[in-house]
Amino acid sequence: MASSDLMVGLEIGTSKICVVVGEGRPDGTIKILGVGQAPSRGVRKGEIVDFETAMKCVHEAVVDAETKSDVMIRSVYVAISGSHIQSFNNRGAVTLPEDRDEIDEQDIEDVKINAREVSIPAQNAFLHSIIQHYHVDGQDGVLNPVGMLAEKLEADFHIIHGVRTRIQNTIRCVKELPLEVEDVVFSALASAQVVLTPNQKGLGALVIDIGGGTTDYILYVDGAVKQSGCLGVGGDHITNDISMGLRIPMTRAEKLKIDEGSAVLGNCLPGETVQLRDDSGFAGKEIERETLNTIINLRLRETFELLKKKLEEEPFINYVGEGIFITGGCSHLKGIAHLAEEVFELPARVAHAQTMSGLTSAFENPQFSAAIGLIKYAQAVQTDRPRPRRFGRIFGKLFNGMRLS
Ligand SMILES: Nc1ncnc2c1ncn2[C@@H]1O[C@H](COP(=O)(O)OP(=O)(O)O)[C@@H](O)[C@H]1O
């Protein structure tokens, strides 16, 4: 198998490290060859806080993926998260020189660079400039302007940026192993590649990826990314609330949340309880079911309301025709889609990766959406720009970000 057909996605999550090995097929589909996993340590709210420990965990997950897929991993696409990730929309413009009237590839690059000529915080670097729409001499809705006659090319971009050192630390953690980093991709952008179909992006959709310590989101209208970002709160906060509220150990609280918890209230019989059996060092306890669900409901409701408030700073949420797609480990929580519908007043569903072949169990698990999405992202990048791999590209990109910030 030619190594260029192989693509590897790595997500360094707060709960788990996940490595997905995929193979690009000539028909454009992807086959998942194997998934490696390791519990995550040294990561808080999506960001590395203990470098050595995180590195060991990544290594463990990579070795696991190598064993499962029978592939030697040399380079990876890495998902990045953390509440330092920010975004905005901006328009770039270029005027064609007098002696040329046809738009070329360089103009496309230049208009992107122009759109980045805005001030972002000095410590930040650009992660993505995602094209929304081109405008050719005022004509809207142009999909591919190369070759068109024009005097002026304008383009709207969704620009995602984050704190440079935090991005670099993630890259370093992988490079030290040593593995090459092909690209760094915002987690929710990766998830959306496999959770949504192009049609759903066109009709408008919001993807919410709720993991252990973060809630990553991305919103599409008319097939274009309009809003994206990350809240530093996730499923582990629910577990923490259960532990504190019911005065039980964290491991017990986690198991209770997964096995018995629900985000919906009013479905229990009055006085219905869950019995926690005694265990080494734990005396056992009777928990009122509605109390447990109330703790879950309150935290999750607060998270959704926080997100709703952020999204409502712009009008795009009103154009989300296909509704909300919840993914990530926390989407397993019973009743979560129901609660999202209540808060956002939009249809909501739990979603996992689609349009793949190979390991069914892998892409049916919403915990793997981001890592699988990286493979799809990688395939799109490689199809778009068929050229030899350029290692060290990330540092070039970050450096570029520094110059432009
Ligand atoms: N079956 C389940 N029911 C409820 N929550 C779950 C379930 N499985 C995992 N989770 C929660 O999902 C979170 C981890 O999600 P994941 O997407 O793997 O996180 P990350 O990408 O941050 O590592 C944890 O808070 C965990 O408790």
Ligand SMILES: [Mg+2]
């Ligand atoms: Mg995640």
